[in-house]
Amino acid sequence: MVADTAKVVVDSVKEASNGAGWIMHHILDSHEVSLEPFGVIHLPQIHLFGIDISITKHIVFAWIAFVVLVPILIYVAxxxxxxxxPKGFANFVEVLIVFVRDDIAKQAIGENYRKYVPYLLTVFFFILTCNLLGLVPYGNTATSNINITATLATFSFIIIQAGGMKKYGIFGYFKAMLPHGIPSVLLPVLFIVEFLGLFTKPFALAVRLFANMIAGHTVIFSLIGLIFIFHSYFIAPVSVGFALFIELLEILVAFIQAYIFTVLTALFIGMAMHLEH
Amino acid sequence: MLLLNNLAILAFSGAEGGSPLEINPGVIIWTTVTFLILLWVLKKTAWKPIVDALDQREESIKNSLEQAEIARQEAEKLIAENQANLAKAEAEAQQIIAQSREYAENLKNQIIQESKEEARKMIDDAEAEIQRRQKEAFAKLKSEVADIAVEAAEKIIKANLDKEKQIELVNKHIDEISKN
Structure with a gap:
């Protein structure tokens, strides 16, 4: 009896590992775009100066986001x-644009916010499109790749520091980071803390977006995977029901994460430009 | 529970090699390139015209509101002006009426005065005329009486005259005159 139970558990784990492989296959980056059952597109592998710059699945979906976004926004313009x-769809996009401009950029950055609006809008719409592309059939989430989110966070990092340095000058910027009236002995320590803080902010941006996007998809695939693990049709309605619920949640998360990345970038720009404590 | 644990562990250990945290310089390079081009393209083709259009629209809304406010103030000013003008006209009309009334009153008084004077003058004239006529008549009577007296004297003298006859004659004559 106990042996039987143990066997079942071992089998389950084995199945689970197959399931996991299948999930990881869908979530991880790869050199092919799967269009099962119609086939698989193998992407070209490119090496330049010893660096592997092969096109990957996530890059393809970032490009798809590009190709989707540009005509839509030109149409809106x-x-x-x-x-x-404008009416209809353009009006909907306008709501998002005005939201990013007035409620994110203007609120967080204050005066001189106009210069940062194009970057914030681009980041918002690019992340949003990438997030939503992961929710359509055959789609994939480029933003569930840490490399991509880290690159976006690096752009934010550069913009944040440039904003602060433009306001205070390079030396003045680092000086203004330190609070006034602190014993000079503590200054080096505080400087290190503040300096590290500059990097933790974009790091958190990158990890937050990546983790959120990968988590939702893992949950959806896991729920679907339960059907195959249990070898039972009876589990299917439950799995599909939950997966559908998570999928709907993911639509919300797609917007929320795009919003959070944008609003935090704007906030950090605002903080770098208003260092007086 | 065990199942889910296994799933979670296996999911992140990566069954086919590779982990979600794997660093891939190619992806970073391509993302950088893609994002920079996207930023540039969208800035040129979308954000600039859209944000400009939004600014223009906000500007026009602001201007319209301001103009509406100015128009409202002007209208209010006009209404106030009209009311002031109306009041002024009313006052003027009242004044004109009062003046006319006064003028008419004066004219009436003057006319009455003149009429009275005229009447008095006419009465005076009439009285003077009457007196003149009276005087005239009196004078005429006087001369006639004298004539008659002379005539009577003549007749008395003519009738050779005793005293009695004379008195009788005079009385008779006087009687005649009184009868006349």
Missing amino acids: KAYKKSLV
Whole structure:
């Protein structure tokens, strides 16, 4: 009896490991775009100066986001030529743009926010599109790749530091980071803390986005995987129901994460520009 | 529970090699390139025209509101002006009416005065005329009486005259005159 139970557990784990492989296959980056059952597109492998710059699945989906985003936004921009008050889809996009401009950039950065609006808008719409692309059939989430989120966070990091240094000057920027009236003995320690703080902010940005996007998909795939692990059709409605719920949640998360990345970038820019404690 | 644990552990140990935390310089390079181009393209083709259009729209809304406010103030000013003008006109009309009334009153008084004077003058004239006529008549009567007296004297003298006859004659004559 006990042996039987143990066997079942071992089998389950084995199945689970197969399941996990299948999940990881979908979530991890790879050199092929799977279009099962129609086939698999193998992506070219490119090596330049000893660096592997092969096109990967996530890069393809970042490009798809690019290809989706540019015509849509050009269409929206054209809508303003006809009338200053566009209708329908353009109006929906306008809501997002005005939200990013007024409620994120203006609120967090204050004066001189206009210069940062194009970057914030691009980051917001790129992340949003990447997130949503992961939710369509055959889709994949480019933002569930730490390399991509880290690159975006690096851009934010550069913009944040550039904003602060432009305001205070390079030396003045580091000086302004330190609070006033602190014993000079503590200054080196505080400087190290503040300096590290500069890097933890974008690091948190990168990890937060990546972890959120990978987690949702892992949960969805795991729920679907339960059907195959239990070898039972009866589990299917439960799994599909939960997966559907998570999928709907993911739509919300897609917007929320795009918003969080953008609003935190804007906040950090604002903080770097207003260092007086 | 065990199952889920296994899933979680296996999921992140990576069954086919590779982990989600694997650093891939190629992906970083391509993301950088893609994102920079996206930023540049969108800035040129989308953000600039859209944000400009939004600014323009906000500007026009602001201007419209300001103009509406100015128009409202002007309208209020006009209404106030009209009311002031109306009040002024009313006062002027009242003044004109009062003046006219006064003028009419004066005219009336003057006319009455003149009429009275005229009447008095006419009465005076009439009285003077009457007196003149009276005087005239009196004078005429006087001369006639004298004539008659002379005539009577003549007749008395003519009738050779005793005293009695004379008195009788005079009385008779006087009677005649009184009868006349």
